[in-house]
Amino acid sequence: MARRGQRQNGARRPAARQRARALDNEGIIPVLARAVREVETAVQRGRVDGSTRTKFQVVALLVREERQRLKADTELTESQRGEELKRLDGIATILAKTAARDTSMLALLAEDATMSDAARELKNEMLRAAGSEPEPEPEPEPEPDPLGVPATRRVVPVSVRQRQLSNPFLVPDFTVVPRYDGPRRLASWELLGPLFRSFEQGGASSSMTLPDPQPMRLPPGLELMKHQGELVASAADGHRTYLLADEPGLGKTAQALLAARAAEAYPLLVVVPNVVKTNWAREAALWTPERAVTVIHGDGHDIDGFADIVVVNYEILDRHVGWMSDHGFRGMVVDEAHFIKNKGSQRSQHVLHLSEKIRARAARPLLMALTGTPLINDIEDFQAIWEFLGWIDDKKPRRELMDKLEETGLTPADPAFYPAARARVIEMGIVRRRKVDVAADIPARRVADLPVELEGEMGRSIRAAERELARRLVERYDTALATRTSGKVVDGIDHELVRRVATWEREDTTTTSTGENVFGMMRRIGQAKAGLAADYTAQLARNVGKVVFFAKHVDVMDVAEETFERRGLKYSSIRGDQTPRTRQKNIDVFVNDPEVAVVVCSLTAAGVGLNLQVASNLVLAELSWTDAEQTQAIDRIHRIGQDTPVTAWRIIASQTVDTKIAELIDSKAGLAARALDGSDEEIGSSADIQLEALVAMLTEALEEREAAAA
Structure with a gap:
């Protein structure tokens, strides 16, 4: 009986081993084992191609996932879990040895390593081979708008959709491909600051060389002045970027519209202040009547998406920047371009984004910044305009301007660099004409000051408020002087401290309990x-x-x-x-x-x-x-x-x-x-005039106090 039992038990053992071996060949681990051996063999033979690297990454990813699954599986005994984890460790060991042979594969093991489409497909194949159905890929989250425009604000007018459907294959223009930028002599120099300073130092009048006007077809009854014809002839000759800074009143609108016609820069996007939107439409119909013009109001539901000239105001640009980015514009005009001087503002970011998109699609688009007052407070106000025109980015000159600067053979350490750099920037497309030079028939102008006395209770109240503001400034000055820890001693008035105190006051934009700030005072005046x-x-x-x-x-x-x-x-x-x-x-x-x-x-x-x-x-x-x-x-x-x-x-x-x-x-x-x-x-x-006014007020009050003390 004992022997029979032993024979029966012995008969069962081979069957149990067969069932265990069958279980060993089920699931994901055998699939991973075969794949990791293939990767190991390829690396040993020095045949590491893209498919090998993809397989290595997928095996490593699935090992991680299987390890997490085993640790969380409550139906497994500790013995079963330990056995499976041991098999996974064997695969992980081969992965580690393989990565040691080719260290470039280590980057594929990083938690944030990206997976290619081929890697995702291979992962799904391995899971199916293991008898598992891959989980469906999650819906990709919509890419955030690069300008932070909420989706609820973006619109696409119906006629624009119709235009897109009628021409769905809008192909970028690669007729001019930028050449490779090799090592540059000026590559290590900070150049934007010196370029701005080159204009601060003065020099010849800022206008590029322009050709003589050429005969052109104009609507009946219209004619151009010589300075206007020069710019249009320049566009006809192939120049494509302009900072048109003629003094106000010299006809910049007509020049821009006719330059667009000469450059065939259609469709043309025109970004303007709201107050002149209608005027631009009128001028376009006047100077280029053969070109259809449409003006965007609000969400633009009634615009003509097929128009040659699209006029939009800064305030609603955020709603339309999406479709405008892909509309195929071949030209862009920004009127009153000093509106974009603050690069942190939304309208500046939209304008710069659109110009970048237009340059990416069209090899040589027409870009024009129009302003009679390009500088408001600082020379650096140039920066956003130059970026819009594609002359610089936020850190350095772009290729074309850099080439011109390299040609000078100078660096910012050379005094001669500044006039030479200024001349090179001007030739990029700065055009500045004064009325006195090009329109002698325009009569002179003068600014006449008419002093008035503020009488009555309001006048007395304003003068009392000014005295209170001066007193508050002096009190701040005295407090700062008394609590100074630097040990600095200045005879008389410390003008550096005066400016600091004035800055504090200017930054305090709220009305205090004892008086009002300079902004409120000017309003009352x-x-x-x-x-x-x-x-x-x-x-x-x-x-x-x-x-x-x-x-x-x-x-x-x-x-x-x-x-x-x-x-x-x-x-x-x-x-x-x-x-x-x-x-x-x-x-x-x-x-x-x-x-x-x-x-x-x-x-x-x-x-x-x-x-x-x-x-x-x-x-x-x-x-x-x-x-x-x-x-x-x-x-x-x-x-x-x-x-x-x-x-x-x-x-x-x-x-x-x-x-x-x-x-x-x-x-x-x-x-x-x-x-x-x-x-x-x-x-x-x-510096801001507000600050200078406060500096003058505090200085005058301190001088009066010193005079009284003497």
């Missing part, structure tokens, strides 16, 4: 001057005809309009909250109706792009914070077609900070003159 400025405007209108009235704040405009109504003067109004149609209607009324004597304009809404030359007198009821804004307003009437001397009457509140602001605005006027016009005029600091 504007309110106090409103009635006086309106009275003077009414007198001018009675004596000289039509007058343009500019103000910064709505309440000042309201006071002016109430004054004109009491005086029986007809007026129209241009404000920021108007629709383009209403704004254009009000402009037309002022220009065409002889009974309308005054147009009341917002300095921000009407300070750019409008033609109000029917008037030759302008009243600035409030001061701007920049000379550029003031100049833009004046140039609404001082432009081509003006046949009368122009006077801008600047209303100044005497014995207030208003007078200091006016002086600072005038001192800032030299910045653009030096950078673009080759002027030798000395310029003041490029």
Whole structure:
């Protein structure tokens, strides 16, 4: 019996071993074992190709997943789990030895290593061979918008979709392929700073060499001035990037439209301030009537997606930047390009993104930045414009400009580098003409200051607030002086500390319990001057005809309009909250109706792009914070077609900070003159006028205290 039992047990043992071997050949581990041996053999023979590397990565990934599955499987006994993990360790050991032979494979073991499509497919094949069904691939998450535009804000007008469907195969233009950039002599130099400084140092007038005007076909009744024809001829000759910085009033819109026609740069994208959107459509219909133009309002549901010229304003660019990126534009014009000087702003990022997309699709697109005031406060205001034009990126010059700089044979360590670099940048496409040089028939202009006394309770209140602000500045100065830890001692007034205290005050934009900041003070001064400025405007209108009235704040405009109504003067109004149609209607009324004597304009809404030359007198009821804004307003009437001397009457509140602001605005006027016009005029600091006003106020208060103490 014992022997029979033994025979029976012995008979069962071979069958058990067979079942165990069968189990050993099931599942993913045998598949991995075969694959890892194939990888090991290939590496030993030195035949490591792409498929071998893919197999190595997939085996390593599946080993990890199987190890995690085994550790989490509660149905396995500890003995079974240990046996399976031991087999996986054997595979992992072969992987490690293989990677030691070819260390380039180690990168494939990293947790963040990317998997190719071939690797995913091989993984699925191995899982199916092991009797498992691969899990479905998760839906890919939509790529985040590079500009951070929410999906709910993006739109694609219906007619644009129709255009896309009619031409689905929009192929990039590779007719000009940039050559390889080899080692460069200037590669290790920081060049953007020196390039900007080269314009700060002055020099010859900033205008590239332009060819003589050529005969061209123009609509009946229209003609170009010589300076306009020169730029169009340049585009016809093949030049494609321009910073067109002609003084306001010299016809930049016509030059841009005709340059696009000469360059065949259609479809053409034109990005403009909202206030001039309608005017651009009118000008396009006037100068290039053979080209269809469409203007985008809001979501653009009513636009013509097949139009040759697409006009959009900065404020709604975020909704349309998606489809515009792939629309196939061959040209882009940015009007009032100083609007993009702040690279951190959304509108600047959208403009730069679109220009990059256009350059990627079209080999030589037409890119034009139009502005009569390219510098607002700093030479560095050039940077975003130059990036839009493709001359530089955010760190260095691009290939074409770098080639030109290399040709000089100079470095920023050589004094001669700066005038040479300036000349090379100008030839990239800077065009700057002054009225006095190219339009001698335009009458002269002058800015006349008209001091007014602020009387009554409001005047006394403003002067008291200024004294309180000066007292607060002195108190801050004294506190900073008393708590200074550096041990620095300065005889008399510490002007470095004065500037620091003024900076602190400027950054404190909230009204304190003891007084108000300089921003609120200037607004109150504007309110106090409103009635006086309106009275003077009414007198001018009675004596000289039509007058343009500019103000910064709505309440000042309201006071002016109430004054004109009491005086029986007809007026129209241009404000920021108007629709383009209403704004254009009000402009037309002022220009065409002889009974309308005054147009009341917002300095921000009407300070750019409008033609109000029917008037030759302008009243600035409030001061701007920049000379550029003031100049833009004046140039609404001082432009081509003006046949009368122009006077801008600047209303100044005497014995207030208003007078200091006016002086600072005038001192800032030299910045653009030096950078673009080759002027030798000395310029003041490029710091904000607000800061300079506070510095002057604190310095004056400290000087008065010292004089009293003496």
